[in-house]
Amino acid sequence: MTSPIRIGTRGSPLALAQAHMVADALSVTHGLASEIVPITASGDLIQDRPLADVGGKALWTKELDRCLIDGRTDISVHSMKDVETIRPPSLVIAAMLKRADTRDRLIGAASIAALPRGAVIGTSSPRRSAQLLAVRPDLKPVTLRGNVQTRLAKLARGEAEATLLAAAGLDRLGMDIGVPLDLLPAPAQGAIGVECLAGRADLMRLLAAIDDEETHRCVAAERAFLLALGGDCHSAVAALATVVDGSVILRAQILSADGREVRSGESADPAELAARLLAQASPALRAMFAGP
Numbered sequence: 001m002t003s004p005i006r007i008g009t010r011g012s013p014l015a016l017a018q019a020h021m022v023a024d025a026l027s028v029t030h031g032l033a034s035e036i037v038p039i040t041a042s043g044d045l046i047q048d049r050p051l052a053d054v055g056g057k058a059l060w061t062k063e064l065d066r067c068l069i070d071g072r073t074d075i076s077v078h079s080m081k082d083v084e085t086i087r088p089p090s091l092v093i094a095a096m097l098k099r100a101d102t103r104d105r106l107i108g109a110a111s112i113a114a115l116p117r118g119a120v121i122g123t124s125s126p127r128r129s130a131q132l133l134a135v136r137p138d139l140k141p142v143t144l145r146g147n148v149q150t151r152l153a154k155l156a157r158g159e160a161e162a163t164l165l166a167a168a169g170l171d172r173l174g175m176d177i178g179v180p181l182d183l184l185p186a187p188a189q190g191a192i193g194v195e196c197l198a199g200r201a202d203l204m205r206l207l208a209a210i211d212d213e214e215t216h217r218c219v220a221a222e223r224a225f226l227l228a229l230g231g232d233c234h235s236a237v238a239a240l241a242t243v244v245d246g247s248v249i250l251r252a253q254i255l256s257a258d259g260r261e262v263r264s265g266e267s268a269d270p271a272e273l274a275a276r277l278l279a280q281a282s283p284a285l286r287a288m289f290a291g292p
């Protein structure tokens, strides 16, 4: 390939940092030049409401997908956590970079236990608020949207006393803040995916060389679990796969919004685990999911 590879990305500082990581990998592995093409996603324009209320994960990918399909970009770089489980059939996630720290970090207190009674916690993630409420029912989750910098600015202005952010994102931004928590993360947290047109065999070959197979297998298992649950952006779902003796083991949980019901389990089979947790769940929790 002679012309630089055009890398479509969202324009937030985190998204740009991730796009540069993919550009570096292509440069190191193949000596290839690339060009970063920032694209505004509809999700970036909506800052005042939880995303779950305005259209979900497609808000992050729709414009990037359009650019690939129209040939304005060659590849898209995504936080895999923000990518819907069902993708357009003409696109394929051809590579995932080696996964970073999968944990959340708490910012604003030394631990969950150290938070003052009734503390206001800024997060728009149903998973994070349910997991917090499961251990501290007195806490008051409030919506806190925007990119990492925006959320931290809102925190500094006193919109909340504390917040949870992904360690991977903070690390990629060079922000050494917060304390890691041992909560089970969102499916695919910490993984960066590279997508291209399924018809571009030339690109798929290049991307295969920067793919981290273990990350890819684990994220695929976490996404298979999400797909089998039939969850949407309102459902609180956590999942983390690891490779143990060559096999993928998935640990996962589904939670009610108030954190009073938590169904957890472990399996080598994502669909089996989804079916098992749904079978254990109360009718109200099960109703949060479309099911297998």
Ligand SMILES: NCc1[nH]cc(CCC(=O)O)c1CC(=O)O
Binding pocket: 079, 080, 081, 082, 148, 164, 165, 166, 167, 168, 169, 188, 189, 190, 191, 192
């Ligand atoms: N939903 C926003 C989002 N998507 C991916 C990351 C962090 C990076 C990652 O998980 O790879 C973040 C920010 C956050 O949750 O703190």
